[in-house]
Amino acid sequence: GRPLSRATQTYFLVALRSLLRYWSLQGLEVLAPDRIELGKAPSRSLKFLDGDQLRRLLAAPDINDLRGLRDRALIETFFSTGLRLSELARLDRDHINLKTREFGVIGKGRKPRIVFLSDAATEWLDRYLQTRHDRWKPLFIRMKGKLDATPGGPGMRMSTRSIERLVQKYVRLAGLGVKATPHTLRHSFATDLLSNGADLRAVQELLGHANLNTTQIYTHVTNPQLRAVHRKFHSGNQ
Known part of the structure; x- marks a missing residue:
């Protein structure tokens, strides 16, 4: 299929972090949520008129x-x-x-x-x-x-x-x-x-x-x- 957009990737990564944090609170041994790095947002060009x-x-x-x-x-x-x-x-x-x-x-x-x-x-x-x-x-x-x-x-x-x-x-x-x-x-x-x-x-x-x-x-x-x-x-x- 088509590659996921940057925004969609970030959404899934944030959801994964939340799930790992929940499991950690339940006493399960899981990867530390902070180990999941979010991608950097692309820089936005600012358009204005002179x-x-x-x-x-x-x-x-x-x-x-x-x-x-x-x-x-x-x-x-x-x-x-x-x-x-x-x-x-x-x-x-x-x-x-x-x-x-x-x-x-x-x-x-x-x-x-x-x-x-x-x-x-x-x-x-x-x-x-x-x-x-x-x-x-x-x-x-x-x-x-x-x-x-x-x-x-x-x-x-x-x-x-x-x-x-x-x-x-x-x-x-x-x-x-x-x-x-x-x-x-x-x-x-x-x-x-x-x-x-x-x-x-x-x-x-x-x-x-x-x-x-x-x-x-x-x-x-x-x-x-x-x-x-x-x-x-x-x-x-x-």
């Missing part, structure tokens, strides 16, 4: 209509906040505060964090929302298909797949010559901050990789140091 690529991508949407304004606002929001695809897709209009330029999200493991909007993201979100004369709750809505008559219009929300296709469409239109996804924009967000001198620990918190003080930071209390990091180092504020 400054020129980002500028071309952000300029790709045609901003003369609602669809183009939505798309520009969406890509700007990705780059400004470093949100995961699922986090961005779940956003509602009332989540966004364009005055404070910050809002709370619940990320992986139900961990809350605060993210920030750059000057550019704030401007394009404002322009996009000013063209919205509907009462649908989702921040980013689809522009085709049957209208949703349900209160709040949950069916108008863009799916994660449609957002992914949108990003890939503009990567092609911008002629970047690379494969890029919404997660590439998340990496680009972190790289932009770090390359401009931001502290790694602060960037980890902005990405939601660190443990946060749950409700205190999620509501309206912002960590001023993180705000300052975003304000100082994100290129959308330059």
Whole structure:
């Protein structure tokens, strides 16, 4: 048959370790579990867009209509906040505060964090929302298909797949010559901050990789140091 993938091999080795540990606890003479070595995980290449690529991508949407304004606002929001695809897709209009330029999200493991909007993201979100004369709750809505008559219009929300296709469409239109996804924009967000001198620990918190003080930071209390990091180092504020 086909050779097992690295992940499958690791899964079986971990299971074998657990079995040996159990037998050892039962008093059986078996090979020490620690003698079973797990294979090293292959190194993952980090894909991100450089400054020129980002500028071309952000300029790709045609901003003369609602669809183009939505798309520009969406890509700007990705780059400004470093949100995961699922986090961005779940956003509602009332989540966004364009005055404070910050809002709370619940990320992986139900961990809350605060993210920030750059000057550019704030401007394009404002322009996009000013063209919205509907009462649908989702921040980013689809522009085709049957209208949703349900209160709040949950069916108008863009799916994660449609957002992914949108990003890939503009990567092609911008002629970047690379494969890029919404997660590439998340990496680009972190790289932009770090390359401009931001502290790694602060960037980890902005990405939601660190443990946060749950409700205190999620509501309206912002960590001023993180705000300052975003304000100082994100290129959308330059």
